[in-house]
Amino acid sequence: MQTERSEGIAVNRIVGVLAIACFVLAVTAACGGDDNGSSGESNKKLNVVTTVAPLTNIVKNIGGDRIDLTGIIPDGVDSHTFEPRPENAKQLANADIFIMNGAHLEGSSEKVAEENLKDSSKIYKLAENTLSGDDEKTGFLYDFSFPRSGGDPNPHLWMNPQYARKYAELTAGWLSDNDPANKSYYQDNLQAFDVGINRLDSAIRAATATVPQSNRKLLTYHDSWAYWARQYGWSVIGAIQPSDFSEPSAQDVARLIDQIKAEKVPAIFGSEVFPSPVTEQIARETSAKYINKLSDDEPPGDVGAPEHTYVGMLAFDMQQMIPALGGDAAPFDNFPVQNTYKP
Structure with a gap:
């Protein structure tokens, strides 16, 4: 009798231990397991790599905090002649x-x-x-330069807000294709x-309307405003920088000076x-205003500042360009330029 009772107790203890073990395993599985488990993989953010700063910011405004994002071309670096560094190859090797x-x-x-992307990774061209x-x-x-x-x-399509x-x-479509859970x-x-973008477009149109029609002409050092000008009814009459991205020849400079005088361009x-003393020389010899702060690939402010955005870059450019050509940039007073993605 004593022996049967002892054996029963032993069996009950074993059953109890097994029940507890099963419970622990169930809870662990429900909680996602360790970081190396399949559930951990499903929670992994997309690793996205981009190039120039305006594109990086556009992608950031769509991907928000649900992606890991790296722009490999630093602010203020010529994207046409940029040569990737070893760390960029590593960043691309880790990209999805x-x-x-x-x-x-x-x-x-x-x-x-x-050369470095994984076989499973994808390249998308905007x-x-x-x-x-x-x-x-x-x-x-x-x-001119192209x-x-x-x-x-x-290639400067992004300068046109449309x-x-x-x-x-x-970007939204590509991120959704690769990460449908966050579509x-x-x-x-x-x-x-x-x-x-609608707000930016309306402000550009309102500011353009204040510029005399005869002044809606752009002569820039770097030829990046063609698509913007086509959208808003402006003319790009020339670009100082030659197609090989070198400094212009003396003959090129003389031709531009004659053109500016003939067309009575008020500002260049x-x-x-691309800082260049040639632009200052042309301004002096034509009596045109010289504005040296237009940007096509470097948002204003420091990285992380509210104005360091694609919209911030266009708003800043308008605040430089419009008054120099006889218009009023008031539509950009207190203009909201911060990122818009949800946390």
Whole structure:
């Protein structure tokens, strides 16, 4: 009798231990297990790599905090001639997707991406998915620094807010394709960004209306305003920088001086990324105002500042350009430029 009771107690203890063990395993599984488990993998953020700062900011406004984002071309660095460094190759090797402008802007970066990306990673090109063909009204543009004979179109599509909107739409689709669990989050961020683009577009149109029609002419050092000008009815009458991104010849400078005088251009615009004494010389000899702060790939302020955004860059440019050409930049007073993505 004593023996049977002892054996029963032993069996009950074993059953109890097994029950507790099963309970612990169930709770552990429900909580997601350790960081190396399959649930941990499902919570891993997309690793996204981009190129120039404006594109990086557009992608940030769609991906928000649900992606890990790296822009490999530093602010203020010429994207046309940028040469990737060893750390960029490592960043690309860890990327899930690489979003680039395309249109032959980032030749070296694209090559390094192709050499280092994982087989499962993807390369997405924004420009080629936004425009096609070379119709002067709707397609890629060839002009002063990007002649048709060279085969490379002007790649600065993002300077046109409507194309920036398309870039954002493409980004939302690509992020959703690779991370469907966060599709609604990306779509919500796209809607918020779209509101900001509408506001920016309206302000540019209002400011343009204050500039005399005869003054709606741009002569810039770097040829990056073609798509913006086409959108808002301006003319780009020239670019100081030659197609090989060198300094212009004496003959080129003389021709530009004659053109500015003939067309009575009130202001010419330099570039923070391409500082050049030639632009100052042209301004002196034509009595045109010289504005040296226009930017096409460096948002204002420090990284992390509220104004360091794509919208902030365009708003800042308008505040420089419009008054210099006889207009009123009041539509950009207290203009909201901060990021719009949800936390």
